[in-house]
Amino acid sequence: MAALALRALACVLFMAASLTARADAPASVFLEDLTSPELAARIRAGTTTVIVPVGGTEQNGAHMALGKHNVRVRLLSERIARALGTAVVAPVIAYVPEGSVNPPTGHMRYPGTITVPPDVYRSVIESAARSLRLAGFRDIVLLGDSGDYQKDNVTVAAKLGKEWAASPVRAATSEFSDSLRKQGFSDAEIGPHAGLADTSLMLAVSPSLVRADRLQKSDGVTGDPQRASAQLGQSAADVIVLQTVAAIRAATQRK
Numbered sequence: 001m002a003a004l005a006l007r008a009l010a011c012v013l014f015m016a017a018s019l020t021a022r023a024d025a026p027a028s029v030f031l032e033d034l035t036s037p038e039l040a041a042r043i044r045a046g047t048t049t050v051i052v053p054v055g056g057t058e059q060n061g062a063h064m065a066l067g068k069h070n071v072r073v074r075l076l077s078e079r080i081a082r083a084l085g086t087a088v089v090a091p092v093i094a095y096v097p098e099g100s101v102n103p104p105t106g107h108m109r110y111p112g113t114i115t116v117p118p119d120v121y122r123s124v125i126e127s128a129a130r131s132l133r134l135a136g137f138r139d140i141v142l143l144g145d146s147g148d149y150q151k152d153n154v155t156v157a158a159k160l161g162k163e164w165a166a167s168p169v170r171a172a173t174s175e176f177s178d179s180l181r182k183q184g185f186s187d188a189e190i191g192p193h194a195g196l197a198d199t200s201l202m203l204a205v206s207p208s209l210v211r212a213d214r215l216q217k218s219d220g221v222t223g224d225p226q227r228a229s230a231q232l233g234q235s236a237a238d239v240i241v242l243q244t245v246a247a248i249r250a251a252t253q254r255k
Contacts, residue, residue, distance in 0.1 A: 026082075029078055029081040029082055029087065029088050029089050030078070030088070030089050031050070031088050031089060031090050031091065032091055034088075039088070039135065040136075042088065043135065043136040043137070046086065047086045047087060047088060047137075048086055048087075048137065048138045048139050048252065049081075049084060049086055049087035049088075049137065049138075049139040049140075049141060049248065049252060050087065050088050050089070050090055050132050050137040050139070050140055050141070051077045051080060051081055051087055051088070051089045051090065051141045051143050052090045052093065052125065052128055052129070052132070052140060052141065052142050052143065053073040053074055053076075053077040053089060053090070053091075053092045053093070053143050053145070054073065054092070054093045054096060054125070054142060054143065054144040054145065054146075054149065054153070055067075055069035055070035055071075055072070055073045055074070055092050055093065055094050055096070055145050055146070056069040056070070056094065056095075056096040056098065056145070056146050056148075056149070057069075057070065057094050057095065057096075057098075057112070057113065057114040058098050058107040058110075058112075058113045058114075058146075059107050059110035059111070059112055059113050059220045060193070060194040060198075060220070060221075061194045061214075061218045061219065061220045061221035061225075062211065062214045062216075062218040062219075062220075062221075063194070063199065063210060063211045063212075063214040063215050063216070063218070063221075063225055064194055064198075064199060064202060064209060064210050064211070064225075065209040065210075066112040066113070067094075067209065068198075068202055068209055069094075069145040069146050070092050070094045070145075071205070071206045071209060072145055072201065072202060072205050072206065073092060073143060073144070073145035074089070074092050075205045075206060076143075076145075076205065076237065076240055076241060076244075077089045077092075077143055079237075079241045080143070080241055080244050080245055080248070083241060083245045084245055084248060084249070087141075087248075090128065090132065093124065093125065093128070094114075095114055095115075095116045095121070095124075096115075096116065096121055096146070096148070096149045097115060097116060097117065097118045097121050097148065097149055097152070098113050098114065098115035098148070099113075099115055100115070101115065107220070110219075110220050118149075118152055121149060121152055122152050122155060122156050125142060125152070125153065125156050126156050126159070126160065129142075129156070129160055130160075133164075138252075139248075139251070139252040140160075141248055141251075142156070142157060143244065147192075180196065180197060180232065185227070188223070188224065189223060189224045189227070190223055191221070191222045191223010191224065191225075192222050192223065193220075193221065193222040193223065194220065194221040194222065194223065194225060195221060195222060195223015195224055195225055195228075196223055196224060196225055196226075196227060196228050196232070197223070197232075197236065198223065198225075199215065199225035199228035199233075200228040200229055200230070200231075200232035200233035200236065201233040201236045201237060202233065203228060203229060203230040203233050204230045204231075204232075204233030204234040204236070204237050205233070205237055207230060210228075215228060
């Protein structure tokens with residue numbers, strides 16, 4: 001997962017609970033849960049950051065659901081936004097480049113994967129960022145749950161960063177794999193897609209999307225999920241949140 005912060009020129013926002021929310025319930029950090037006036041009130045009150053979670057709809061072997069990235073990035077974005085205290089979370093972008101349709105390449109060789117051309121994807125995230133800036137957000141964070149489209153995020157961040165006189169920043173998350181290696185897991189087991197690392201993280205944040213009776217190497221999996229566990233994944237989730245919060249704070253700090 002990587003974070004890209006774009007500093008805009010606009011104003012601010014934050015913290016007004018929904019009028020229908022229970023007094024003892026935490027105010028939602030999801031933009032979708034707010035009315036337009038409620039969001040405007042948060043802007044006037046000082047929230048400066050909006051997180052744009054980017055997921056993807058793709059095959060994950062026989063043991064993990066197609067919506068893995070979308071569910072995971074939404075849940076982690078919520079944790080990050082609450083830790084920041086001055087952020088809301090935009091709707092998840094679920095359609096990303098996954099390969100070509102004709103002939104099918106990459107994950108497109110498996111049923112359920114949905115792809116869009118890279119230029120279309122870049123236009124979507126650029127338009128989303130411009131829309132959010134217009135609403136009054138000063139800092140827009142592209143938070144991706146997959147590595148395949150990070151180059152597109154970098155391209156858009158650089159374009160808007162130059163236009164808005166901002167500096168993009170990335171948050172690395174390689175420590176999870178390093179930690180697994182130190183515990184004796186091999187790279188072949190950890191895997192880049194639907195293997196030990198990927199599946200453990202999913203078990204920690206949304207176990208209902210993992211088929212526990214199918215934790216084995218299968219077509220479409222790079223790695224081996226057999227020894228995946230929520231315990232291993234929880235440490236990864238904690239690292240992702242801590243690192244991303246630190247990266248966003250560093251990127252959005254103004255003199």
